[in-house]
Amino acid sequence: MATLSYSKESAAGTLTVRALREGFYAGLIALGLFVLFVGLETTQNIRNELVLNQRWGLLAIFVAVAAVGRFLGVAYVQPWAAARKAARAAVVQKEAPEGFFVRNFSKLAIVALVLMPPVAVSLLGVQGSLKWVDNFGIQILIYVMLAWGLNIVVGLAGLLDLGYVAFYAVGAYSYALLSQYFGLSFWVLLPLAGMLAACWGIILGFPVLRLRGDYLAIVTLAFGEIIRLVLINWTEVTKGTFGVSGIPKASVFGIWSFDVSAHNNFAKAFGLPMSSAYYKIFLFYLILALALLTAFVTIRLRRMPIGRAWEALREDEIACRSLGINTVTTKLTAFATGAMFGGIAGSFFAVRQGFVSPESFVFLESAIILAIVVLGGMGSLVGIAVAATVMVGGTELLREMTFLKTIFGPDFTPELYRMLIFGVAMVVVMVWKPRGFVGSREPTAFLHERKAVSGSFTKEGHG
Amino acid sequence: MTETLLKVHGVETYYGNIRALAGVDVEVRRGEIVSLIGANGAGKSTLMMTICGSPQARTGTVTFDGQEITRLPTHEIARLRIAQSPEGRRIFPRMTVYENLQMGASLDNLKYFDEDVEKIFALFPRLKERKAQRGGTLSGGEQQMLSIGRALMARPKLLLLDEPSLGLAPLIVKQIFDAIRALNKEQGLTVFLVEQNAFAALKLCDRAYVMVNGRVTMSGTGRELLADPEVRAAYLEGGRH
Numbered sequence: 001m002a003t004l005s006y007s008k009e010s011a012a013g014t015l016t017v018r019a020l021r022e023g024f025y026a027g028l029i030a031l032g033l034f035v036l037f038v039g040l041e042t043t044q045n046i047r048n049e050l051v052l053n054q055r056w057g058l059l060a061i062f063v064a065v066a067a068v069g070r071f072l073g074v075a076y077v078q079p080w081a082a083a084r085k086a087a088r089a090a091v092v093q094k095e096a097p098e099g100f101f102v103r104n105f106s107k108l109a110i111v112a113l114v115l116m117p118p119v120a121v122s123l124l125g126v127q128g129s130l131k132w133v134d135n136f137g138i139q140i141l142i143y144v145m146l147a148w149g150l151n152i153v154v155g156l157a158g159l160l161d162l163g164y165v166a167f168y169a170v171g172a173y174s175y176a177l178l179s180q181y182f183g184l185s186f187w188v189l190l191p192l193a194g195m196l197a198a199c200w201g202i203i204l205g206f207p208v209l210r211l212r213g214d215y216l217a218i219v220t221l222a223f224g225e226i227i228r229l230v231l232i233n234w235t236e237v238t239k240g241t242f243g244v245s246g247i248p249k250a251s252v253f254g255i256w257s258f259d260v261s262a263h264n265n266f267a268k269a270f271g272l273p274m275s276s277a278y279y280k281i282f283l284f285y286l287i288l289a290l291a292l293l294t295a296f297v298t299i300r301l302r303r304m305p306i307g308r309a310w311e312a313l314r315e316d317e318i319a320c321r322s323l324g325i326n327t328v329t330t331k332l333t334a335f336a337t338g339a340m341f342g343g344i345a346g347s348f349f350a351v352r353q354g355f356v357s358p359e360s361f362v363f364l365e366s367a368i369i370l371a372i373v374v375l376g377g378m379g380s381l382v383g384i385a386v387a388a389t390v391m392v393g394g395t396e397l398l399r400e401m402t403f404l405k406t407i408f409g410p411d412f413t414p415e416l417y418r419m420l421i422f423g424v425a426m427v428v429v430m431v432w433k434p435r436g437f438v439g440s441r442e443p444t445a446f447l448h449e450r451k452a453v454s455g456s457f458t459k460e461g462h463g
Numbered sequence: 464m465t466e467t468l469l470k471v472h473g474v475e476t477y478y479g480n481i482r483a484l485a486g487v488d489v490e491v492r493r494g495e496i497v498s499l500i501g502a503n504g505a506g507k508s509t510l511m512m513t514i515c516g517s518p519q520a521r522t523g524t525v526t527f528d529g530q531e532i533t534r535l536p537t538h539e540i541a542r543l544r545i546a547q548s549p550e551g552r553r554i555f556p557r558m559t560v561y562e563n564l565q566m567g568a569s570l571d572n573l574k575y576f577d578e579d580v581e582k583i584f585a586l587f588p589r590l591k592e593r594k595a596q597r598g599g600t601l602s603g604g605e606q607q608m609l610s611i612g613r614a615l616m617a618r619p620k621l622l623l624l625d626e627p628s629l630g631l632a633p634l635i636v637k638q639i640f641d642a643i644r645a646l647n648k649e650q651g652l653t654v655f656l657v658e659q660n661a662f663a664a665l666k667l668c669d670r671a672y673v674m675v676n677g678r679v680t681m682s683g684t685g686r687e688l689l690a691d692p693e694v695r696a697a698y699l700e701g702g703r704h
Contacts, residue, residue: 305569308558312566315555322515322549323617324541324570443595445561 016075023071030066031059038062106382113137113288117281126277134280135396138287138352142345144388145291147372148381149341152298154370155379156307157334158314160217162366163204163224167197167339169231169361171346176244176356177237186250190347197343198336200227205335209328212317224366231358243357250351252282283352290348294341295381301337303444310334311379311444368392371422375429377436386437391422467526468493468653469514469545469621474523476506476513483509485677486523491621496647496654498664498685500698501674507657508550510674511625514655515547516540528620542570546619550626550657552610556599560590563598563609567616575618583612586642604635611639615646621653622646628660636660640667661698665689673698 039059045051101108116137120129150164174193178184184192208219231238238244251257256266258279266278301307309330312320320327350356372391376384398414398421405412429437469491476484484506491497501507513520516537525533532540541547546567555563564583568576584591587608593601598609607627614622624643628636640663646652658664665671665685673681673694681688688694 305572308562308566309569311558311562312555315557316553318517319549319553319555320566321517321537322541322547322553323566323613324538325566326538441557441597443559443562445559445565 015079019071019075022074023067026070027063027067030063034059034062109382109385110292113141114285117284121277121281126273126275130277130280133277133284135399136393137284138280139396140389140392141284141287141291142349142352143369143372143392144385145287145294145345145348146342146369147376147384147388148291148294148298149338149345150369151338151373151376151379151381151384152301152310152341153334153338154373155384156298156302156314157310157331159331159334160213161220161335161338162217162363162370163220163222163227164338164342164369165361165363165366166204166224166227167200167342168346168349168365169227169358170197170200170339171343171348172350172356172360173231173238173244173346174343175347175350176247179248180244180246185254186248186347186351187253190344193347194340194344197346198340200343201335201337201339202332204339205332209331221363221366224361224363228358228361231361238358241358243355243359245355247350247354247356249279249354250283250286258282283348287345287348287352290344297337297341298381306330306333308444368422371426375426375436377433377438377440379441380436380438383436383438391425394425395422466493467491468528469655470524470526471510471514472524472526474510474513474520474525476509476518476520478509478518483677484513484520487674487677487679489672489679491653491655493653494647494651495670496643496656496668498656498658498668498671499674500658500661500664500671500688502697503659505674506677507674508625509677511547511550511623511655511657514540514623515545541617544570544618544620545623546614546617546621547623548607548610548614548625548627550629552606554598554601554606554609554613557597559595559597560601560609561594563613564590564594564616567613570617576616579616579618583615586615586645587612604631604639607631607635607639608642611642619652621655624654624656626657626659628658628663636663643667661694662689665694 039055041053041055043051043053117129117133120132123129124132146164146168149167150161153159153161153164171193174196175186175189178189178192179186204220204223208216211219232240234240249258252266255264256269257264258266266282267273267275272278298307302311309320309325310333312323312325313327313330313334317327320330349360353360368391372387373384375391376382376387395415395418398418401414404414467490469489471487471489474484474487475482487506487510489497489499489510499507499510509518512518514525514532516532516535516539520533523533524531527540527543527545530543532543555566558566561580564580565573565576568574568579584594589605590608590612593605598606601609611622611624611627627639627643631639643654643656644667647654656664656668665688668685670683671685671688672679673688681691681694683691689699
């Protein structure tokens, strides 16, 4: 017993020594690295002379952070992680029955979303609810819908599309231009925009039928840029970089309007005080319905032959052909269906903003939508919705973090760090969950005996 | 029994400028098991792929059931009920066994699925045990069973098998070959089999072809070829399982 405690103590002692040594080395390396970058700074003074500033204090902070960080990492974090790993390995993996919350997550989420606007209004008042309904609710739901649409192309059919924002743009401009030039209403143009985007999906699909993987990605990327450049340069129709403004608002199926001057104004009809919040709440329910429609169609399609063919196509194109599946039409339907939802989301975007310009449809948007699909776990609707909430909601939250100004000074604008945090979040998720939040694919053929089989056969087999 | 189902006549297939098949003539009659044996790179799999139209033959014709299929796209050929268990099995790894079988039945839109899937499970009981498991988690032998099962779900007139014994334990190979024999005897299924395992293939088949460098150099019944000294020297001695 005595020897045991002695050896334990000595192990702890050597660990501390090792941590101290490693911390010291890390400090040295940091010093070497930063002495010229951080320790010395060159600036120009008012007479354009080069002045050398010495910033030893800042350098000391850098070195101290590196040394202390390394020390803590070696002395505490690494043993803790190792112990946790060992503990996890020791625990026999038992398949616990999923909790009520996990099983009914999607139903609960939908109920929560439906209840959100009235709750927000009652808690924060009509104007106060705007931020939650519009900035968070609508913004996130647009991305959820876009990501669900892209999921059909990327997650199900396995066609890497980097130009998805093109269909979003087609939908937005379809609504903006057709409503301005022809005065068509939102409810006519919503499906029409979807159809136009689907047409563009097929037009894009044809030249890329033979391509896969990287090559396909490059061509779709180019397609996204082409659409944007056409929108910028076709000034007679699209008004170029100025964009289209004054896009008419949507109405509640033509019964109540949200135009202030209209006789059938929504607020007037119900004797409510004038506020733009009602329109936003209406838009919230509209995008919620559209997103749920996307999910519903995706779920149904997956159980139909075409959806199964998409998934099989993702797995193995040659095997698909040898089973008599026409890969040409299968790919085109995937492109068209994905594009259609992109287009519908686009026309919603136009009606919400009341203004569209090519700036809203840059490559970054495609990248964000794709990142949401990948982070969520390709093919998983719930995972994608969670990823959209975290990513889009998280970046919106940054705007709210005004308290950071008290720490970093008044010049600090947290939303500028959006992409940095986005990137860090992606790296973290990909390290911990390489297949996304919900990485496992839900089978479409539900079997009654599933539970009895799946538990005992979860290990990977060896060919 | 003597009616020709598949006829490959004077077929030459190229990969770019490289001639992989140099005028091949092969015939498969209804109800037969025909084997094609040969060394690595002889063009066996290329012939199999040419029958399926990918790559297409540059010269010569492929006729199936009286219809020329040389220039048809692969999926159209499959719709004529030529089912294939391709080289490397090519099952869908992330889909369950059940879904893989559903994919096999997509020609008829799952019309006969319930009825046929029971037949497959009777033929390969292992698949029934694992029907909710993902294809990629099956063992090699089970994957091969799934690949054949998936092909059978299409209710084929002709079953093409490309190296079903590849990388499998002898016991599993025997199981699979027994299943092929049973299908042929009980349902009269016509099978065209490409194999490196010459001994097993020749014992199974009614007739066989030997392929060397893109040409058919010998043909005859399985028993004749098994007894042939040249075939024995080239493919059987030392290679027997």
